[in-house]
Amino acid sequence: MKRFILACAFIAALSASVFAQQSTAFAEKPALVTSIGQSADFEMIKVLLNRAKVPYTADSLVKAEKLDGSAKTLILVVGASSKGLGAAGISAEAELVRTHALLKKAKELKLSIIVMHVGGAARRGAMSDSFIKPCMEVADYAIVVASGDEDGLFTDLAAKAKINLAKVDRISAAGTPLAASFK
């Protein structure tokens, strides 16, 4: 009996840590997923969405002009890759300009915005942080792999923006809170 109570308490605590961050589904389908920083994490999130059966379109370099309201939720896969930026033929400065314009238009269109940072500590640093901050300011929800928040950056930014933050231990665990956020 004691074991059962302990197990229930453990499950309850675990559930609380994962799901208390976003208790109700708020995002509407379909989604538009884009990369902010051109890392390959973008590809990983596409797999997550496929497996969660969330309808979406994907465009790693989508510009503000392309947002027309057909997508109801904007998923930002944040994290800089200098190789990825180079391969995409875009500078970090131009990526930041694209990001700001995209965020402005998304707010005008009243899209839900979900920030995903799934590259962990390896996807942090000055360049990544310069992308993370503006995205977190306007986000409605953020899902991060915990090793990317060891210095508490996401925790602080989420508190300032008064948004819920889901921390997961690895990318494959990000699918559950992501799927749960869609109505």
Add this chain to the structure above:
Amino acid sequence: MAKRTKLAAVVVVLFLFASLANNAFAQAPSAQDIQGRYLIEHDYRPSSGLSRTGWLSDYYPELLGSPGDSKVYYFESAKPGGTLFVAGGTHANEIAGIMATAVFIENLNVEAGRVIVVPNLNNSAVSHQEKEVGLPAYASRGPQWISLETPSGTRFFKIGSRATNKAHQQVADPQGGYVHPDSNEAPLAGWEFRNLNRAYPGRTDSGLTQKIAYAVMQLLIREKVDVAFDYHEADAGGRLANMMVANPKNIETAAAALFDLELDYNLSLKLEPSNMEFRGLSHREWGAGTDAQSFLTETPNPAMVADAPEDTDVVNDPENPLGSRVAKHVYATVAVVRVYSGEHPDKAIVFSGLPGFEELTANGVGPYLQ
């Protein structure tokens, strides 16, 4: 007296015989087989699933008799399916890649499709560990061989250099640096001319490294390879360690496989697409020049850390033992093949016999060799 003379005569005869024999062995083409193939006697003992062996020179005959020729192992099922190619030893100092191919060779049973294995893709690089001026220390650091305890006793596997043996290349390293013929990038160090993973798609009018690269491309094309893996290692703790690099055309396959690796084995690998501007790398050129989906995996090698000691133990490193590194290569391949086969049921590649991920990681490679 007669007895002493007889004894002296016997000693002289024995001495002469020994000298002649020694001389004869010295002059015999001991590094070549009867077809004139240059050989390094690697100790791989194939499973009963082996169908046949061939040579890289079968795809480019000019390699025959050269130190760049290398043995090719074919495992073929009667049931049609796709073709998987796995290669180790592009860089002969990256021993986990070589031993991952050995695990395939010594355990594989193919149930649908084919698996082609080349354990020492740059066989010339196995022949030396030169400390060349300009060549990074990690490129030829460590023991000349490793020993593993296997069910049949102690066995030895050769370690070499990152670069083709200078004496085999036949063309001097370019002064002013190496520029891939199709590249617009700044010159790399001159020795990179002998780096097989900067040489694809290869050439027939250049050095041995470029000819090996050409032969590999011909193999991928002629054998209609569907999925191709090139196993590498990188400095433990560095950016590249624990990474899968995928050609952009097949990055979705890689991403799906990496999810499965996390879910099935608790194994997280980073993902990067090939930089299409950076020419000569296997994952970039195999994918662009053939129909194969191409992948490269990198595991953390303790001897490749910048200031690692010369006698770094590359087998029993406490953080990254050989078994764990080999398991990552093998099961990254298994995961990709499963995703590929699911998406291409008419070209499914099905095999069995490999040791489990947890077993390889916990027990090392030796128990799973012949």
